[in-house]
Amino acid sequence: MINVLINGFYGKMGQVLANEVKQDNDMNLIAGVDKNAISTHSDSKVYNYISDCNDAIDVIIDFSHPDSLSDLLKYATEKNIALVIGTTGLTSNDMDKIKMAAEKIPIFYSANMSLGINVLVSILKNITPVLEDTFDMEIVEKHHNKKIDAPSGTAYMLAEAINSTLEDKKDYVFDRHVKKEARDKNEIGIHSIRGGTIVGEHTVIFAGCDEVIEIKHSASSKKIFAQGAIKAAKFIYNKESGFYNMEDLMKM
Numbered sequence: 001m002i003n004v005l006i007n008g009f010y011g012k013m014g015q016v017l018a019n020e021v022k023q024d025n026d027m028n029l030i031a032g033v034d035k036n037a038i039s040t041h042s043d044s045k046v047y048n049y050i051s052d053c054n055d056a057i058d059v060i061i062d063f064s065h066p067d068s069l070s071d072l073l074k075y076a077t078e079k080n081i082a083l084v085i086g087t088t089g090l091t092s093n094d095m096d097k098i099k100m101a102a103e104k105i106p107i108f109y110s111a112n113m114s115l116g117i118n119v120l121v122s123i124l125k126n127i128t129p130v131l132e133d134t135f136d137m138e139i140v141e142k143h144h145n146k147k148i149d150a151p152s153g154t155a156y157m158l159a160e161a162i163n164s165t166l167e168d169k170k171d172y173v174f175d176r177h178v179k180k181e182a183r184d185k186n187e188i189g190i191h192s193i194r195g196g197t198i199v200g201e202h203t204v205i206f207a208g209c210d211e212v213i214e215i216k217h218s219a220s221s222k223k224i225f226a227q228g229a230i231k232a233a234k235f236i237y238n239k240e241s242g243f244y245n246m247e248d249l250m251k252m
């Protein structure tokens with residue numbers, strides 16, 4: 001059995017994940033951590049601070065808030081516990097800290113744990129070199145009205161997938177407003193929409209002369225992210241230290 005701790009336990013993802021972990025025969029939900037822990041709130045043990053947890057844990061799965069990152073990395077590295085991180089809105093400095101911690105423990109990071117988005121990443125890497133000279137590239141992401149970061153972590157991940165194939169990297173332009181100059185060829189536009197309960201939609205638009213290609217991924221339930229995180233946890237809990245992502249998991 002793999003012993004799991006969930007960071008961000010009372011959150012939308014934390015609760016969906018707890019449910020999925022409980023139904024998984026290989027996993028044992030040991031406890032949760034949330035900044036407003038109320039012991040009577042659920043049938044699971046929940047701590048206010050990760051440092052309060054002295055249980056034997058094999059893997060921590062984190063869907064919380066960037067503010068919890070320092071405590072999370074300190075705890076996991078000190079106790080030598082594998083980490084799966086799905087939290088978005090992280091800065092490049094945060095990502096550097098994650099990569100430094102990954103020199104000591106195995107860490108899996110993905111801004112989107114669904115299989116579909118990660119297939120979309122490989123499609124983008126294949127088609128961008130063919131289209132880059134003549135097509136403009138725009139990304140539109142839509143999420144629920146409770147989401148606190150914009151653009152989504154996935155939108156950045158898709159833009160990075162496009163850029164990874166290009167020698168001349170494109171700049172990112174967010175929520176483009178009308179400006180005097182024409183659209184610069186050397187940019188990727190990223191547009192964020194927030195409303196209702198939209199789980200997550202990402203569309204990549206390649207707009208050429210007299211033709212348009214649109215590739216869209218729609219999530220209709222948060223379960224796909226939770227199930228992806230469980231696969232990631234099973235993949236890394238007994239791995240060597242290192243920084244892992246969905247590409248490593250999909251290669252298996």
Ligand SMILES: NC(=O)C1=CN([C@@H]2O[C@H](COP(=O)(O)OP(=O)(O)OC[C@H]3O[C@@H](n4cnc5c(N)ncnc54)[C@H](OP(=O)(O)O)[C@@H]3O)[C@@H](O)[C@H]2O)C=CC1
Pocket residue numbers: 007008009010011012013014033034035036063064065067068085086087088089110111112113114149153225
């Ligand atoms: N990688 C992926 O596939 C996916 C990633 N996400 C990302 O996961 C994160 C969580 O999403 P979601 O569940 O919708 O958000 P929620 O706001 O519903 O949940 C986050 C939870 O973490 C708690 N929290 C805040 N700060 C801390 C802290 N310092 N320590 C521990 N817990 C803390 C929040 O408490 P409080 O409400 O009191 O602030 C809340 O209970 C987001 O960054 C989101 O973008 C979401 C879906 C899929």
Ligand SMILES: O=C(O)C1=N[C@H](C(=O)O)C[C@H](O)C1
Pocket residue numbers: 088111112143147151152153154155199200201
């Ligand atoms: O906050 C969410 O809900 C989601 N966040 C992730 C992101 O920022 O890309 C992944 C998914 O789209 C849902």
